[in-house]
Amino acid sequence: MEKCQRHYTPCEHLCIDEQLLAFRGRCPFRMYIPSKPAKYGMKMILINDCKTKYLLGCMPYLGKDQTRLTPGIGLGHYFTKELTQPYHHTNRNVTTDNWFTSVGLVTDLLENCGMTMVGTLKANKRELPDKIKSKEDREPGSSAFLFTKEMTLVSYLPPVRNKAKKLVLLLSSMHSQPTIGEKGKPEIIEFYNSTKGGVDAFDEMCELYSCNRKTKRWPLCIFYLMVNVAVINANVVYTANLERTGGTNVPKRRRFMLHLARTFIRPWAQKRLSADTLPRPLKTLISTVCNLPSVANTQYPTGQVLAQCTYRQVRCAECPRSTDRKTRIRCLKCQRPVCQSHYYPTCTKCIELVTRRI
Known part of the structure; x- marks a missing residue:
């Protein structure tokens, strides 16, 4: 007051x-x-x-x-x-x-x-x-x-x-x-x-x-x-100052509230996007609402078709060493070698979205 x-x-x-x-x-x-x-x-x-x-x-x-x-x-x-x-x-x-x-x-x-x-x-x-x-x-x-x-x-x-x-x-x-x-x-x-x-x-x-x-x-x-x-x-x-300085584009109160809210939450949203433990759907939602580039997604490499993987065969990082299971597949985020039992595919739309943000 x-x-x-x-x-x-x-x-x-x-x-x-x-x-x-x-x-x-x-x-x-x-x-x-x-x-x-x-x-x-x-x-x-x-x-x-x-x-x-x-x-x-x-x-x-x-x-x-x-x-x-x-x-x-x-x-x-x-x-x-x-x-x-x-x-x-x-x-x-x-x-x-x-x-x-x-x-x-x-x-x-x-x-x-x-x-x-x-x-x-x-x-x-x-x-x-x-x-x-x-x-x-x-x-x-x-x-x-x-x-x-x-x-x-x-x-x-x-x-x-x-x-x-x-x-x-x-x-x-x-x-x-x-x-x-x-x-x-x-x-x-x-x-x-x-x-x-x-x-x-x-x-x-x-x-x-x-x-x-x-x-x-x-x-x-x-x-x-x-x-x-x-x-x-x-x-x-804000409206009084805008009219005093000769401004004509006075925003409606609803748009002013939305702009004010996004201005206040954007720094905290950027901080949350940099966390590695945040789920990917939540990061996508934050990026969409706050109009921010996803920090986690920018670390992803370009998507590659599974049948065209040309990496050399190495042991799967998730399987026990005794199984000695070889694979050419790499994780899209951390590039760790994983076999088909531990690989979770991504649809073409999601790959295009990640590529576009990169």
């Missing part, structure tokens, strides 16, 4: 949300969230750049550990302040959902951290007056505003013509005017909709092209997340 923050400067809008890592093994902090696609897993709190979806920070949710909290501060307040610490006093804005948002957090970020905040708010907060939470005598599509010196609260009733009308409450320290957009929604809601998807889009990118494998060990699950984060962040930095 320190390197991710060091090598990238985010835009003016950040987003904080939760991600659920799919995990069904035994873990003391595994959670069940029915609204998530994985449902069971480990909860991670992420902060992303709203524009490029670059991951800037990540913290695991380990439960309600009161030893880390100061009195009067909830978990949402704690995670938001910790994740935004590298960007304090930069006048950036943070977008959160109702699990994080509170009046105390908005005030703390504005007065002590030099940052603004926009987020949805739960209706059970004590700071909200009953008038702003009431749906009576409210027309569908109407908005009600409350103002203080630092914050703006909007209560929006969606234009739904049924009894299940639900108020949308948003708190903002960035907006100070009751502006209504072209679609009839308050400006605060339109801004929230445009910046809330940073973490969700990043989560979708992790699920689309992922290196995850089934495992029952939670440290390995965290390692898979680290690899996914490194690949996505590297792709964002």
Whole structure:
């Protein structure tokens, strides 16, 4: 996380949300969230750049550990302040959902951290007056505003013509005017909709092209997340540098991942190909996948038809000396003399393949 923050400067809008890592093994902090696609897993709190979806920070949710909290501060307040610490006093804005948002957090970020905040708010907060939470005598599509010196609260009733009308409450320290957009929604809601998807889009990118494998060990699950984060962040930095220098051939993320993976495994693959004990089919597979010449096959001589062997007759190296069995056949790899009982023939296609690589 320190390197991710060091090598990238985010835009003016950040987003904080939760991600659920799919995990069904035994873990003391595994959670069940029915609204998530994985449902069971480990909860991670992420902060992303709203524009490029670059991951800037990540913290695991380990439960309600009161030893880390100061009195009067909830978990949402704690995670938001910790994740935004590298960007304090930069006048950036943070977008959160109702699990994080509170009046105390908005005030703390504005007065002590030099940052603004926009987020949805739960209706059970004590700071909200009953008038702003009431749906009576409210027309569908109407908005009600409350103002203080630092914050703006909007209560929006969606234009739904049924009894299940639900108020949308948003708190903002960035907006100070009751502006209504072209679609009839308050400006605060339109801004929230445009910046809330940073973490969700990043989560979708992790699920689309992922290196995850089934495992029952939670440290390995965290390692898979680290690899996914490194690949996505590297792709964002590479694309930004390419556009900055005038490049037009921006590769797709899938091709970028394949190229990155082959670049990392090629040195280890070359080292494995030089081992004499590695089976030949495995060497062929490594050479094909990594586009490498087989080191072991380059030591083979050109294939020769068995009937045309012109070597002088010598004793077979595999048979006992007492048998005194003579042969003209040589091993294709080590050139040891072997009789027909210890000779394993090769088809013409394999001989042509070995000859071509030589």
